[in-house]
Amino acid sequence: MRESGVTLVTVGVFSWALLEPHEGMHDFGWLDRVLDDLAGAGVDVDLATATASPPPWLSRRYPETLPVTAAGTRRWPGGRQAWCPSSPVFRDKALSLVETMAGRYAGHPALAMWHVSNELGCHNAHCYCDVSASAFRRWLADRYGDLETLNEAWGTAFWSQRYSDWEQILPPRAAPTFPNPTQQLDFRRFSSDELLAHLRAETEVLHRLTPEVPVTTNFMAMKFARNMDYWGWAASVDLVSNDHYLDAADPESHIELAFSADLTRGLAAGRPWLLMEHSTSAVNWQPRNLAKTPGQMRRNSLAHVARGSDGAMFFQWRASAAGAEKFHSGMLPHAGPDTRVHREVRQLGADLAALAAVRGSEVEPAQVALLFDWQAWWATELDSHPSTDVTYLDQVLVYYRALWRAGVRVDLARPEADLSGYRLVIVPSLYLVPDAALESIRGYAAAGGHLLVTYFSGIVDGDDHIRLGGYPGAFADLLGVRVEEFAPLAAGQQVTLDDAGRATVWTEDLALAGASAVRSYTDGPVPGRAAVTRHAVGGGLRWYVATRLDEDGTARLLHRVCAEAGVGALVEAPAGLEAVRRRGAGGTSFLFLINHTDSDAVVPGTGTDLLTGVAHSGTVPVPAGGVVVLSEPEG
Numbered sequence: 001m002r003e004s005g006v007t008l009v010t011v012g013v014f015s016w017a018l019l020e021p022h023e024g025m026h027d028f029g030w031l032d033r034v035l036d037d038l039a040g041a042g043v044d045v046d047l048a049t050a051t052a053s054p055p056p057w058l059s060r061r062y063p064e065t066l067p068v069t070a071a072g073t074r075r076w077p078g079g080r081q082a083w084c085p086s087s088p089v090f091r092d093k094a095l096s097l098v099e100t101m102a103g104r105y106a107g108h109p110a111l112a113m114w115h116v117s118n119e120l121g122c123h124n125a126h127c128y129c130d131v132s133a134s135a136f137r138r139w140l141a142d143r144y145g146d147l148e149t150l151n152e153a154w155g156t157a158f159w160s161q162r163y164s165d166w167e168q169i170l171p172p173r174a175a176p177t178f179p180n181p182t183q184q185l186d187f188r189r190f191s192s193d194e195l196l197a198h199l200r201a202e203t204e205v206l207h208r209l210t211p212e213v214p215v216t217t218n219f220m221a222m223k224f225a226r227n228m229d230y231w232g233w234a235a236s237v238d239l240v241s242n243d244h245y246l247d248a249a250d251p252e253s254h255i256e257l258a259f260s261a262d263l264t265r266g267l268a269a270g271r272p273w274l275l276m277e278h279s280t281s282a283v284n285w286q287p288r289n290l291a292k293t294p295g296q297m298r299r300n301s302l303a304h305v306a307r308g309s310d311g312a313m314f315f316q317w318r319a320s321a322a323g324a325e326k327f328h329s330g331m332l333p334h335a336g337p338d339t340r341v342h343r344e345v346r347q348l349g350a351d352l353a354a355l356a357a358v359r360g361s362e363v364e365p366a367q368v369a370l371l372f373d374w375q376a377w378w379a380t381e382l383d384s385h386p387s388t389d390v391t392y393l394d395q396v397l398v399y400y401r402a403l404w405r406a407g408v409r410v411d412l413a414r415p416e417a418d419l420s421g422y423r424l425v426i427v428p429s430l431y432l433v434p435d436a437a438l439e440s441i442r443g444y445a446a447a448g449g450h451l452l453v454t455y456f457s458g459i460v461d462g463d464d465h466i467r468l469g470g471y472p473g474a475f476a477d478l479l480g481v482r483v484e485e486f487a488p489l490a491a492g493q494q495v496t497l498d499d500a501g502r503a504t505v506w507t508e509d510l511a512l513a514g515a516s517a518v519r520s521y522t523d524g525p526v527p528g529r530a531a532v533t534r535h536a537v538g539g540g541l542r543w544y545v546a547t548r549l550d551e552d553g554t555a556r557l558l559h560r561v562c563a564e565a566g567v568g569a570l571v572e573a574p575a576g577l578e579a580v581r582r583r584g585a586g587g588t589s590f591l592f593l594i595n596h597t598d599s600d601a602v603v604p605g606t607g608t609d610l611l612t613g614v615a616h617s618g619t620v621p622v623p624a625g626g627v628v629v630l631s632e633p634e635g
């Protein structure tokens with residue numbers, strides 16, 4: 001590890017069964033040795049509380065702690081994370097282990113950070129058991145106060161669902177047809193809150209026993225996980241950390257990586273964060289697990305650092321010989337240290353050491369905010385909607401990718417955030433808009449901001465009730481449009497626009513009410529109707545995109561929208577060259593240039609490359625697949 005430049009190791013994540021082989025009987029000998037060895041080698045430890053997976057004795061003695069599916073099937077132990085987030089028995093046993101661990105390792109020289117559980121909610125985000133049902137009712141009573149308010153919020157006059165007693169209320173278990181949508185939405189909110197409560201309960205023990213040690217838990221702010229509302233979690237950790245894994249089927253997975261890193265930075269409120277896990281090469285849990293190409297892991301790691309991470313950690317140090325993840329790459333592969341992957345690990349260790357000055361600096365704020373909201377994600381994809389082709393992350397990523405390709409940096413922001421510093425705010429398919437979010441977006445536009453809203457936005461309030469008066473309800477007046485009826489497209493259907501562009505998924509029977517048409521359909525269900533509108537009010541512009549434009553059409557539209565908002569690329573660079581700047585205290589700045597293409601590139605820039613020590617003045621060559629980190633001259 002020392003030779004690889006490893007400075008921090010996460011230890012003990014899934015080791016409850018080793019640490020407490022029988023209830024109340026502990027064996028810490030092996031962990032003592034590991035921590036002592038690491039301390040002796042000068043390597044810090046991010047010590048897991050080990051509660052992520054209960055040991056076999058726990059589920060055997062307390063089977064009620066096992067999670068239950070919507071159909072009522074109790075999940076068996078044998079995998080990992082088989083616990084009900086609302087179980088008081090599980091909570092009690094977990095906290096008792098945390099208390100013992102924190103007491104034992106308080107003051108240990110290796111202990112640098114606590115790692116609560118692991119990827120909370122990765123496999124057990126929703127439990128439908130009777131214990132969860134009671135907890136759900138308590139959560140609802142807290143939210144609504146009385147049954148009448150709940151009945152109103154859930155719209156229970158429909159389909160004979162009116163509740164006359166709290167005990168009648170259940171989680172949205174598998175029903176003959178669509179369960180009540182607000183019940184589903186509230187259950188998702190409740191489930192996220194239950195896991196957050198677990199995080200807070202463990203953290204409270206750790207803060208009490210080791211007040212000087214920061215506490216984190218690894219978030220999954222990425223496309224593979226959507227069940228936790230991390231906007232509500234971020235304030236509960238001392239340091240935001242995130243896990244990210246590439247989708248091997250995505251030819252532009254480096255863009256989705258950038259999105260995940262930007263989202264994590266948003267959660268960290270712009271402060272540095274930590275990449276807790278990624279992979280040196282292939283994972284084992286996708287259908288086809290592609291190995292990373294030479295240099296790809298280095299680009300991945302340094303792209304996270306460029307976007308605010310103060311390090312790059314991996315699952316796992318040594319590729320396992322046994323168990324479910326034995327085909328997952330590691331820093332030390334099955335074939336041993338004399339391997340390409342391990343040589344790249346050592347190179348990365350040297351690179352990160354050379355970037356020591358970057359630590360603590362912050363990514364320069366972007367000119368564009370892209371609004372992102374987990375609750376809107378859940379609500380958008382509830383059942384019985386106009387089209388299953390309207391999915392949330394799709395729209396978010398369509399706009400994120402187009403801006404990434406244009407070299408325009410964005411910050412991911414929650415809809416309720418202070419948006420006043422941005423030149424342009426993009427609102428992709430924000431179906432659910434509670435009043436506070438609406439006020440925030442309205443306020444931004446009223447102050448002369450440039451706003452771009454896309455289809456299926458502003459449709460419902462925080463209770464999933466339609467905002468009446470025509471679509472896009474919350475935003476119709478703001479955008480100067482009025483939609484009487486949606487006109488979703490058939491599977492695979494394409495429509496043509498008057499600039500010869502193509503669109504798919506969605507169209508709307510849209511009437512102009514102040515806005516002017518920028519593009520219109522020439523065919524499809526609503527020929528002649530506007531597909532893209534522009535509404536100039538005060539000093540600002542409000543754009544509405546009522547269809548899913550193709551890649552080229554999105555790029556052309558954003559080119560114009562950005563130009564009118566005075567938004568530009570950070571660096572004039574060829575396509576596929578990623579540029580991000582971090583600024584440190586005392587006027588230091590670091591320009592990261594990452595070349596994701598097979599061609600050498602030259603971009604404007606001045607400063608010393610921290611990775612090579614070479615000074616550049618005016619232009620910087622960035623080799624194919626390579627990375628340059630310029631320490632820029634001050635002032």
Ligand code: GAL
Pocket residue numbers: 118119122243245277283284315325328
């Ligand atoms: C994460 C997890 C790790 C490992 C990894 C595999 O979900 O935290 O323990 O399973 O993924 O990619």
